[in-house]
Amino acid sequence: xxxxxxxxxxxxxxxxxxxxxxxxxxxxxxxxxxxxxxxxxxxxxxxxxxxxxxxxxxxxxxxxxxxxxxxxxxxxxxxxxxxxxxxxxxxxxxxxxxxxxxxxxxxxxxxxxxxxxxxxxxxxxxxxxxxxxxxxxxxxxxxxxxxxxxxxxxxxxxxxxxxxxxxxxxxxxxxxxxxxxxxxxxxxxxxxxxxxxxxxxxxxxxxxxxxxxxxxxxxxxxxxxxxxxxxxxxxxxxxxxxxxxxxxxxxxxxxxxxxxxxxxxxxxxxxxxxxxxx
Numbered sequence: 578x579x580x581x582x583x584x585x586x587x588x589x590x591x592x593x594x595x596x597x598x599x600x601x602x603x604x605x606x607x608x609x610x611x612x613x614x615x616x617x618x619x620x621x622x623x624x625x626x627x628x629x630x631x632x633x634x635x636x637x638x639x640x641x642x643x644x645x646x647x648x649x650x651x652x653x654x655x656x657x658x659x660x661x662x663x664x665x666x667x668x669x670x671x672x673x674x675x676x677x678x679x680x681x682x683x684x685x686x687x688x689x690x691x692x693x694x695x696x697x698x699x700x701x702x703x704x705x706x707x708x709x710x711x712x713x714x715x716x717x718x719x720x721x722x723x724x725x726x727x728x729x730x731x732x733x734x735x736x737x738x739x740x741x742x743x744x745x746x747x748x749x750x751x752x753x754x755x756x757x758x759x760x761x762x763x764x765x766x767x768x769x770x771x772x773x774x775x776x777x778x779x780x781x782x783x784x785x786x787x788x789x790x791x792x793x794x795x796x797x798x799x800x801x802x803x804x805x806x807x808x809x810x811x812x813x814x815x816x817x818x819x820x821x822x823x824x825x826x827x828x829x830x831x832x833x834x835x836x837x838x839x840x841x842x843x844x845x846x847x848x849x850x851x852x853x854x855x
Contacts, residue, residue: 748843
């Protein structure tokens with residue numbers, strides 16, 4: 578498995594296993610155990626996903642040393658703020674049954690319509706820096722932050738976020754975020770790479786997949802990785818989970834990349850960070 582270097586020297590596996598919408602208990606536990614069996618060593622969850630307990634159970638049952646697994650979770654909007662972030666972190670650690678996480682993220686930049694979200698983000702970040710100093714959050718970062726959100730945070734930060742996890746796929750290549758983060762030494766991580774299933778209906782991707790004898794998800798994942806972006810995959814089907822790791826035995830050529838570049842008009846599949854009100 579290839580990895581990306583974070584600014585603190587840690588290695589972040591380039592392909593991660595995402596757990597959004599996988600129910601807690603047996604479903605997420607079984608999915609994680611299968612992912613680990615197939616070779617995944619990067620697991621992504623969040624406070625709001627409600628499945629941290631099941632993930633903790635799976636990690637414990639797997640028998641794989643904790644230090645071999647890169648584990649990410651995120652603080653939810655309603656837990657933002659200095660004290661509430663510290664409390665949320667303790668709750669996440671208890672459910673995950675671990676003494677530390679490898680990466681802790683602010684889930685969204687916008688808290689709600691009525692609060693000064695920039696100030697709230699700063700207080701949250703202050704708590705995260707404290708957790709990082711304690712060694713209990715080995716790396717810290719953000720999610721869904723656009724350049725203007727980062728611009729409001731960075732002047733008040735002692736530590737530059739190490740990761741920005743964003744919606745990233747052929748329909749939303751987010752060049753502004755990618756360029757900004759690469760300039761600041763922030764690793765970009767892609768979620769929703771399959772555009773909530775829309776990639777399967779795009780003729781251009783069907784054509785490229787047929788050309789290489791690969792699946793459409795494999796083409797999309799390869800395209801993302803080629804941009805030095807970490808990608809989160811999500812499937813509970815063992816065969817698809819396996820296929821999502823098999824993307825290092827072929828390359829996209831210039832014509833493939835040019836064709837994919839025309840897909841930007843498909844746009845986002847999820848909420849724009851400036852319109853998030855949850």
